[in-house]
Amino acid sequence: MKISPSFIELETGNGIALHDLMPGIREAVAKSGITNGFVTVTSQHTTTAIAINEFEERLLEDVKTFLTRLIPPGDRYLHNDIDMRDCPEDEPENAHSHLAAMLLGSSEVIGLSAGELVLGQYQSVMLYELDGPRQRKVNVQVVGE
Amino acid sequence: MKISPSFIELETGNGIALHDLMPGIREAVAKSGITNGFVTVTSQHTTTAIAINEFEERLLEDVKTFLTRLIPPGDRYLHNDIDMRDCPEDEPENAHSHLAAMLLGSSEVIGLSAGELVLGQYQSVMLYELDGPRQRKVNVQVVGE
Amino acid sequence: MKISPSFIELETGNGIALHDLMPGIREAVAKSGITNGFVTVTSQHTTTAIAINEFEERLLEDVKTFLTRLIPPGDRYLHNDIDMRDCPEDEPENAHSHLAAMLLGSSEVIGLSAGELVLGQYQSVMLYELDGPRQRKVNVQVVGE
Numbered sequence: 333m334k335i336s337p338s339f340i341e342l343e344t345g346n347g348i349a350l351h352d353l354m355p356g357i358r359e360a361v362a363k364s365g366i367t368n369g370f371v372t373v374t375s376q377h378t379t380t381a382i383a384i385n386e387f388e389e390r391l392l393e394d395v396k397t398f399l400t401r402l403i404p405p406g407d408r409y410l411h412n413d414i415d416m417r418d419c420p421e422d423e424p425e426n427a428h429s430h431l432a433a434m435l436l437g438s439s440e441v442i443g444l445s446a447g448e449l450v451l452g453q454y455q456s457v458m459l460y461e462l463d464g465p466r467q468r469k470v471n472v473q474v475v476g477e
Numbered sequence: 478m479k480i481s482p483s484f485i486e487l488e489t490g491n492g493i494a495l496h497d498l499m500p501g502i503r504e505a506v507a508k509s510g511i512t513n514g515f516v517t518v519t520s521q522h523t524t525t526a527i528a529i530n531e532f533e534e535r536l537l538e539d540v541k542t543f544l545t546r547l548i549p550p551g552d553r554y555l556h557n558d559i560d561m562r563d564c565p566e567d568e569p570e571n572a573h574s575h576l577a578a579m580l581l582g583s584s585e586v587i588g589l590s591a592g593e594l595v596l597g598q599y600q601s602v603m604l605y606e607l608d609g610p611r612q613r614k615v616n617v618q619v620v621g622e
Numbered sequence: 623m624k625i626s627p628s629f630i631e632l633e634t635g636n637g638i639a640l641h642d643l644m645p646g647i648r649e650a651v652a653k654s655g656i657t658n659g660f661v662t663v664t665s666q667h668t669t670t671a672i673a674i675n676e677f678e679e680r681l682l683e684d685v686k687t688f689l690t691r692l693i694p695p696g697d698r699y700l701h702n703d704i705d706m707r708d709c710p711e712d713e714p715e716n717a718h719s720h721l722a723a724m725l726l727g728s729s730e731v732i733g734l735s736a737g738e739l740v741l742g743q744y745q746s747v748m749l750y751e752l753d754g755p756r757q758r759k760v761n762v763q764v765v766g767e
Contacts, residue, residue: 529665
């Protein structure tokens with residue numbers, strides 16, 4: 333049994349955006365030579381998240397609408413008082429993005445069988461950008477034989 | 478070290494319903510012969526989720542009430558305009574179920590020690606059905622020695 | 623490849639509180655002798671959660687405010703009718719804590735490379751106490767070579 337580490341790097345969309353990680357994960361699996369086991373996918377940022385769901389254009393718009401209503405960017409957040417914190421002056425006011433990231437979660441684990449991710453017909457592993465656009469990294473570990 | 482893959486198949490309840498996966502996971506662990514390591518549990522659908530919490534009848538009702546209030550099925554969602562999408566005409570109008578699945582998450586990982594899942598007294602691994610009833614599958618990977 | 627199990631034990635703060643697990647996880651990694659692979663972190667309680675985000679004092683206050691507004695402790699929950707349940711009379715009325723735990727999730731998995739967790743600059747693995755103060759346990763499995 334072995335472990336093969338990889339990174340997916342991507343330039344993300346504006347504000348809240350969803351990105352399909354399946355091509356990058358499939359590449360990591362192919363590179364690893366591992367065909368049976370599992371894959372871990374972990375976000376490397378505090379204002380992104382990982383989820384598994386349907387990568388469908390209109391649903392992605394619903395996600396943006398829902399998150400913006402649930403955690404309004406314009407609400408009062410203590411984290412947004414940049415001058416009260418020990419951090420660079422040009423830090424973004426993005427407390428709402430952190431809160432969304434916490435709710436959505438930073439990692440998922442997916443089975444691997446005969447070289448294919450064990451996922452249902454409509455499932456894609458996705459990166460949620462919650463404060464874009466930015467340059468982002470996702471860690472993928474392929475584990476097995 | 479080895480990996481033993483399994484599936485739990487179940488017929489779920491109506492609308493939002495929670496199902497205890499512990500019997501199926503214990504069966505997968507027993508079948509694997511693995512006693513120390515960990516177990517990954519991953520949903521195979523975009524309108525289900527995996528969580529670890531207390532499998533208690535009245536709490537399950539609270540979950541239904543809470544999710545229905547948080548993400549009302551009757552709200553306007555673009556994903557529910559079935560005729561605007563490239564999909565079968567009889568697709569269900571279930572954007573709210575997708576959003577709940579994203580929030581709750583699709584996988585969990587649990588330690589395994591001396592043949593038992595490393596969980597607290599009140600913890601059960603559960604499948605959340607968010608758009609039932611349906612025939613569902615959950616992937617379980619038992620990993621270790 | 624091997625697996626090294628550990629527990630982090632801690633006394634948590636009042637009500638909703640966040641605790642940095644990084645020192646305990648680093649100790650588990652050092653003890654394991656494993657330098658490349660991954661780490662799984664799983665909460666052992668139904669009113670705690672695990673997340674990866676920025677451990678920043680003012681953001682932690684925002685988390686408390688947000689969760690209290692999203693899932694008000696004073697709302698009506700069936701799980702809080704202690705006398706209707708088959709449980710000790712002194713059970714706490716904490717349905718809101720269970721609901722928050724389900725949303726936030728009970729486990730995360732993080733890569734391990736050259737003895738260091740593969741995390742971004744601002745990321746910390748944290749325990750969310752949602753019904754403190756209590757004595758709590760977190761299971762950490764270090765996996766790899």
